[in-house]
Amino acid sequence: MSELATRVRDTLATLERVAEEFSPAVFASSLAAEDMVLTDLILKAGLPIGIFSLETGRLHKETLGMVERVQERYGYEIALYRPVQAAVDAYVEKKGINAFYDSVELRKECCQIRKVEPLGRALNGKKAWVTGQRRAQSATRSDLSVQEYDGSHSMEKFNPLADWSEQEVWDYIRANDVPYNPLHDQGYPSIGCEPCTRAIQPGEDVRAGRWWWENPDSKECGLHLVDGKLIRIKKAS
């Protein structure tokens, strides 16, 4: 069995375990390449894991277009969670629409309104959530486990692609003709909100284009943090 086939087998086994032991479980898709691998695996296997995405109001049109492409390809409608409009309006009015460039605090406040709060709603009542994070993506993810306890949401969190390399992600996408965000072909290995993501040069860290004006150790949006710190409570998987 090839290394990729072994990875796929192990990842499917993890997803099946999530579906069996942690129902109801959901998959938080950012519609990036890794998330499309998981989407393909979940939907082809018919696993009862709901897929949602955070529609922050600041996404690239190419990213939003992936929702339609998933619908066309798999006949599946990804659930979209949006921020509370009154909170967005208050932030924009008091601080400015692009105030996140001014300080880490203002950036985190914007992420709190547009991502963290909607994520909390999406996870409400669930027993586990799944992400497409990989260990090799950045310094802040170097100790990522396939399974961990998410203390901030009081539930299990699964990162089934934690061990995958970027090459394996693309090998899977090409071998299975999985639809992917066209921005990946334009120098965007990691894609977030449009004003907070830039293309990178060959050889740069894959997450160098995210919040590039900040220090590397503060480059998380709060979705995978516990009390503001990366805390991993590892459990045997």
Ligand code: SF4
């Ligand atoms: S990534 Fe940027 S635009 Fe998106 S929620 Fe965070 S600060 Fe706001």
